[in-house]
Amino acid sequence: MLKIHAVSKTFFPQTVNEVRALRGIDLTIEEGSFTCIIGTNGSGKSTLLNAVAGTFFPDSGTIRVGEADITRWTEYQRARLIGRVFQNPFAGTAAEMTIAENIVLAMKRGLSHPLTAALNKSTKSEIGDRVRMLKMGLEDRLDNPIGTLSGGQRQALTLLMATWLRPRLLLLDEHTAALDPKSAAKIAELTKLIIHQEKLTALMVTHSMQQAVDLPDRIIMMHKGQIVEDFQKEQKKRVRIPDLLDTFDRVQKRELMDESVAEMLIRDYV
Amino acid sequence: MKIEAVKTENALLIKISGRLDASWSDYFTDTFLEYIRNGEHYLVIDAGELTFLSSAGIRSLVRISKELNRVKGLLRLIQANDFVTGTLRMTGFGEWLADVAPEDLLVVSDDTNDKSEDTDVFVLKKDARIVVEVVSAWKPWQQVKEKEVAMHEFQADSFALGIGSPYDKLAGKESKYGDFVTFCGHVVYQMPEDRSRPDYLIPVADFVPTLQTIQCLHGRGEMSHLWRFAPEAEKERQGISELASRALAMTNAEQAAFVILAETEGLVGAYMIQSPGAEQAFKPNDFVEMRQWLSFCGEPAYTGEQSLVFGIVSRRDSPDNSGLLVPLASNPGLAMHAHAVIFPYQPLQNGVLDLKNQIAKFFNGPPPKGVMHLLDDDRPTLGLGESLFTRGAMWCAPVQWKEETV
Structure with missing residues (x-):
């Protein structure tokens, strides 16, 4: 469904600040699968998500969603295919507008005349039904400004809005990182529920090992702009947090193997 | 809860005061497991100022006792009050109770604890x-x-x-x-x-x-x-x-x-x-x-x-x-x-x-x-x-x- 081929991105090229953020990434995500990207700070995981979302164009390589080559599509053009939830719970909603109004905007996303339909009774009833599944009592507060809600409640609604039109691809960018632990657990649970119920194809970036183990069907580990591990199918099912930590440890240890270590090993590893 | 340990000739004498209940049991367990890890396998608890012992506290004592059994160590409580004594007897752990005064356990200084090089x-x-x-x-x-x-x-x-x-x-x-x-x-x-x-x-x-x-x-x-x-x-x-x-x-x-x-x-x-x-x-x-x-x-x-x-x-x-x-x-x-x-x-x-x-x-x-x-x-x-x-x-x-x- 999502095909990333040989994608590279270098920021500030040929300057002292040059950062090779993505180095020839090849990744295929199957339709209906839920993939999680983990990695150290600066590993390129959010950059990869941004490349898919269209925040910038890659220097080389191609990105396809289904049959469409979206490599040179702008961010708003990709909005027809891609839903996105950001880390900041205030980023995906308009604070002054009510819950219902925010959701109506999400319902019209990607359409050519998005603001033609009013918020009528039947629409409101449909919104109420969908919001009820969040089990936060928000269905009774549809006329309240969304700015009056807690971060967790707003993130739950953002998640619902991003998936309202069943996007071809859902991008989750550390979407629980700014929440308190209880709200983060609730949003993680909702994420899994919505993705499975709607059979969505999703790509999530997280720093939470627990979420990486519990939520997705596949875990990809990035380091220095490259994919260094890919746990899928049976291997994903057996993976536990200590395995992921061990893998991080191994990847970082590998970096410590320099010329002096190699010389010592050649002499002493007999 | 307060825990104070003193090295004696044959055991580690640990004076505990306060309540050994759900709020303190994890801290109590961790402290005692650290004693065991440091090679102290004969632990005598001076329970004279232990005012309350709950089921969570008993669970801690069981955990510590099991760990000591694995290394052939011993756990004893001395000077326990009637409530603690009664609770331990009723729950079948009366064997942990001993009748020794703390002063009968010879206190030794850190200096005398040092062993000569070939002792072991x-x-x-x-x-x-x-x-x-x-x-x-x-x-x-x-x-x-x-x-x-x-x-x-x-x-x-x-x-x-x-x-x-x-x-x-x-x-x-x-x-x-x-x-x-x-x-x-x-x-x-x-x-x-x-x-x-x-x-x-x-x-x-x-x-x-x-x-x-x-x-x-x-x-x-x-x-x-x-x-x-x-x-x-x-x-x-x-x-x-x-x-x-x-x-x-x-x-x-x-x-x-x-x-x-x-x-x-x-x-x-x-x-x-x-x-x-x-x-x-x-x-x-x-x-x-x-x-x-x-x-x-x-x-x-x-x-x-x-x-x-x-x-x-x-x-x-x-x-x-x-x-x-x-x-x-x-x-x-x-x-x-x-x-x-x-x-x-x-x-x-x-x-x-x-x-x-x-x-x-x-x-x-x-x-x-x-x-x-x-x-x-x-x-x-x-x-x-x-x-x-x-x-x-x-x-x-x-x-x-x-x-x-x-």
Whole structure:
């Protein structure tokens, strides 16, 4: 469904600040699968998500969603295919507008005349039904400004809005990182529920090992702009947090193997 | 809750005051487990000011008692009030209660607690020795030749280290040659893959662990000496070169075999993550390529875990029959080869330990976490040094080389 081929991105090229953020990434995500990207700070995981979302164009390589080559599509053009939830719970909603109004905007996303339909009774009833599944009592507060809600409640609604039109691809960018632990657990649970119920194809970036183990069907580990591990199918099912930590440890240890270590090993590893 | 410990002649006297309930039980348990970890296995609780004991508190005491039972220790409560005494009797733990006044337990100062150097050296069997055979002597960075491959069985008195595979065909990478170590016939083997965990073969009934080895120093026999070591004021940890040197001194030998079972301060070493084979030479050209072959610890590893090490040490001026002993940077007078397997921490009983029982205990407990070829990293500035241990046991015996070796 999502095909990333040989994608590279270098920021500030040929300057002292040059950062090779993505180095020839090849990744295929199957339709209906839920993939999680983990990695150290600066590993390129959010950059990869941004490349898919269209925040910038890659220097080389191609990105396809289904049959469409979206490599040179702008961010708003990709909005027809891609839903996105950001880390900041205030980023995906308009604070002054009510819950219902925010959701109506999400319902019209990607359409050519998005603001033609009013918020009528039947629409409101449909919104109420969908919001009820969040089990936060928000269905009774549809006329309240969304700015009056807690971060967790707003993130739950953002998640619902991003998936309202069943996007071809859902991008989750550390979407629980700014929440308190209880709200983060609730949003993680909702994420899994919505993705499975709607059979969505999703790509999530997280720093939470627990979420990486519990939520997705596949875990990809990035380091220095490259994919260094890919746990899928049976291997994903057996993976536990200590395995992921061990893998991080191994990847970082590998970096410590320099010329002096190699010389010592050649002499002493007999 | 307040916990104050005083060292006495025979036990650690711990005065507790306040309530031992759900709010304090975790703190209480952790504090006591730390005492056990520090080698205090006779714990006497002065419960004179313990005002309340809940079920959570009893659960803590049970946990501590179980841990003490594993190391043949003892838990007693003295001066408990009627409520605590009644609660323990009603719940069937009356055996923990004792009738001793705290002043009857002689308090000793830290100074008198220091033991003379040889207090913990035990002669197990004066004439015992380990007869070592060089079964196979492949050296890394070379192609594996068929004549270097040997199927080898490990008996109940076997100690061994090297590189081998549980598979039975010499078939390039598929042979899966990896670092292994054997204790009393129990073999632990590190699959040469980056993601893998160690696997092990345990002798049960008629099953005799067998490996196809390409490098193997195999010793058979019994250990002659045991040394129990613990942190001391002037020396909080032991380096492996110091332990190896001690093994030579205790056995009065030119070459000695040793087994260390000890709490780890940090291990320094590497293990193979790609199997050498007959089809390709094992010759990394640079450090980037080396990363595909060996996993180096990068920093002292497995702190706080229990290491089980088998090694052979030789004085540098003695002949090395195997060609597999490497000079130690930390003690240039010695050459050594040692492999370690790492288990999750378990406390060790004080005093004389039976090696076979300990091996069986560890191999029948939680699975090993890693296998490592130990190294002495002497790189200028960046070097990690050698492997260090804080508390444990070392068994050793003189080495006698088997004549008909490779």
